[in-house]
Amino acid sequence: MIVKSYLTWYAIFDNIPLWQPLLTEVPFVWLIFCFIERFSHKRKIGYYMIANLTITIVFFAAIMYYKYYGVIVTYHALAQVNQVTSVNSSVFSLLAPYYLLIFVDIIVLCVYFIRRRIQRSKLVFQTTRSLPRIGKKTAVAIFAFSALLTIFNVWPNRASMNELTQAESMGILNYEAYMIAADKPGKPVPKEQITQHKINTMKGFTPDQPAISTYWDAAKGRNVIIVQMESFQNFLIGLHIDGKEITPNLNKLAKESLYFPHFYQQVGQGNTSDAEFVVNSSYYIPARGAASQEYAGFQVPSLAKLLDKYGYNTTTFHTNKVEFWNRKEMYAALGFGKYYDMDFFGNEDAVAFAASDEVLYKKTSKELKALQDTGKPFYSQVISMSAHHPYHLPESKYKMELPARYENTLVGDYIRSQNYADYELGTFIQQLKDNGVWDNSLIVLYGDHLGLPLYSLEEKDRTLMKEIFGRDYTRADMMNIPLIISAPGAVDPARIDQLGGQSDIVPTVASLLGVSMDGYIHFGQDLLNGHSNLLPERYYLPSGSLITEEGMFVPGSGYEDGTQYPLPSIEETADPSFISSLDPPPDSLKETGKNLNKGKVSKEQYERALNLLHYSDSYVSQLPMR
Structure with a gap:
């Protein structure tokens, strides 16, 4: 148990005191062992083996979950176990061989007991010896001592905000037990008290500021096409490696559109499906679980429902099975009129675990043309997927040669996969231009979530990322995804340095279409209106993390011991010629972004972010059921 504890801590925590796993993990193990000694009269070894296996699985799950999500696993993740088989290649790619050492004793003991049973079954006469028992007083003394240490580890750390800090202070096993015993939802804010005025105030702007941007109804009546790019991070935009342009089609689109380099993911356990929801x-x-599972039973206000009132057809395109991440129920909750999944796209030309982006875009462009030909505007969301972790792109799909130092690395595989995704996106754009859909549409493109988790990169990958950024790769870099909005002929291109997140897309699109959001309680804001912004984060960063113009803040046990990170600048990764080609924003937005990283996130902002999360949880949980 001691060896397993140290192996787990080494994989998750940094710079731990030598004594800490002993002080936090061993007392919990002793408690379990005392119960076995007190109550097991027969099959004691069997109970020890069960306890050993259970604790080992908890430790192993903690390692693997951290490497993927950057947070500590809890019992809530059991609801997602059925999804693991669909992304098993991603799971295995995170598996360092030494993690498996945690199972060595179990394998050895199983072999030993099987051999002993075989040998004993060959004997006519055999004697059975019971294992020695610890004396009652000794067991009571060990139990009492362990219980006191466990309470000492848990009690002072109950209010810690950062789950990693909490698990390190309590011990992983104590943390898991505490979450089962004490993880109860807070009292919701009464629905009638949740108003748009309160939400706007918490986000940092008030209704007396301009309510309508200069872009209001610039794309009125147009089709809406939202393209969600798998695992696409912002540092790829404008990036050149050894003179090679990585995403030429997206670079071209960014130059011709509204490009938001300071845009951030807000997803959680559901990853891609969470992005669709937000x-x-x-x-x-x-707070726990994927939105597609936790919120699918509610009648959720949405962009699809909003546009349906204006006569739009609403559709969503995804090449995987609609049951994956409970999307069938989520799409019903969001009010999409029709979905296209694997039944439509088939299994041809599979990449990752469904049809390739080439198939996705080819078949989708034809459907969008058919929708336009009905005479009604449409809203369609298109979910790309070929650049999925662990980025094992078939050689037949390679569109670029990597420098030798990038070969056989996660960073290199990621860049090559995104180069392919960019290539197929360029084909899609051309298809829409050729069939007459492009010029009649408002196109929104963004990354769904990060592709290179900081905590799962090996040393050679960190070195490559340092080469790309010219400094160490940070959590703020990791969370930064692009947003590009294009309305050909209706909106002039510009670089917009407004801070934004995925929750801001609904009000921004509504503003461009001239669609009123009166009566629609929402937690995003129009990114073309020049307001300050505040983005609470929940996953891939510890709870209580947030992003503002001042930077990114990650709490410790609370605000006082938290860490501030500056927001990344596109100038660090993009080619200078690309940056110079971006048009400046209009006069109404020239001041946005000027105060980036010129202060630090305040305690008051931190508390407002927590309140925003609580208000959102409260509001959705009180929506009518479907």
Whole structure:
């Protein structure tokens, strides 16, 4: 148990005191062992083996979950176990061989007991010896001592905000037990007290500021096409490696559109499906679990429902099975009129775990043309997926040669996969231009979530990322995704340095279409209106993390011991010629972004972010059921 504890801590925590796993993990193990000694009269070894296996699985799950999500696993993740088989290649890619050492004793003991049973079954006469028992007084003394240490570890750290800090202070096993015993939802804010005025105030702007931007109804009546790019991070935009342009089509689109380099993911356990939910609803993800599972039973206000009132057809395109991440129920909750999944796209030309982006875009462009030909405007969301972790792109799909130092690395595989995704996106754009859909549409493109988790990168990958950024790769870099909005002929291109997140897409799109959001409680804001912004984060960063113009803040046990990170600048990764080609924003937005990183996130902002999360949880949980 001691060896397993140290192996787990080494994989998750940094710079731990040598004594800490002993002080936090061993007392919990002793408590379990005392119960076995007190209550097991027969099959004691069997109970020890069960306890050993259970604790080992908890430790192993903690390692793997951290490497993927950057947070400590809890019992809530059991609801997602059925999704693991669909992304098993991603799971295995995170598996360092030494993690498996945690199972060595179990394998050895199983072999030993099987061999002993076989040998004993060959004997006619055999004697059975019971294992020695610890004396009652000794067991009571060990139990009492362990219980006191466990309470000492848990009690002072109950209010810690950062789950990693909390698990390190309590011990992983104590943390898991505490979450089962004490993880109860807070009392919701009464629905009638949740108003748009209160939400706007918490976000940092008030209704007396301009309510309508200069872009209001610039794309009125147009089709809406929202393209969600798998695992696409912002540092790829404008990036050249050894003179090679990585995403030429997106670079071209960014130059011809509204490009937001300071845009951030707000997803959680559901990853891609969470992005779909947040982008379509303007609500935050739930505290535990995926939005597609936790919120699918509610009648969720959404962009699809909003546009349906204006006569839009609403559709969504995803090449995987609609049951994956409970999307069938989520799409019903969000009010999409029709979905296209694997039944439509088939299994041809599979990449990752469904049809390739080439198939996705080819078949989708034809459907969008058919929708336009009905004479009604449409809203369609298109979910790309070929650049999915762990980025094992078939050689037949390679569109670029990597420098030798990038070969056989996660960073290199990621860049090559995104280069392919960019290539197929360029084909899609051309298809829409050729069939007459492009010029009649408002196109929104963004990354769904990060592709290179900081905590799962090996040393050679960190070195490559340092080469790309010219400094160490940070959590703020990791969370930064692009947003590009294009309305050909209706909106002039510009670089917009407004801070934004995925929850801001609904009000921004509504503003461009001239669609009123009166009566629609939402937690995003119009990014073309020049307001300050505040983005609460829940996953991939510890709870209580937030992003403002001042930077990114990650709490410790609370605000006082938290860490501030500056927001990344596109100038660090993009080619200078690309940056110089971006048009400046209009006069109404020239001041946005000028105060980036010129202060630090305040305690008051931190508390407002927590309140925003609580208000969102409260509001969605009180929506009518479907």
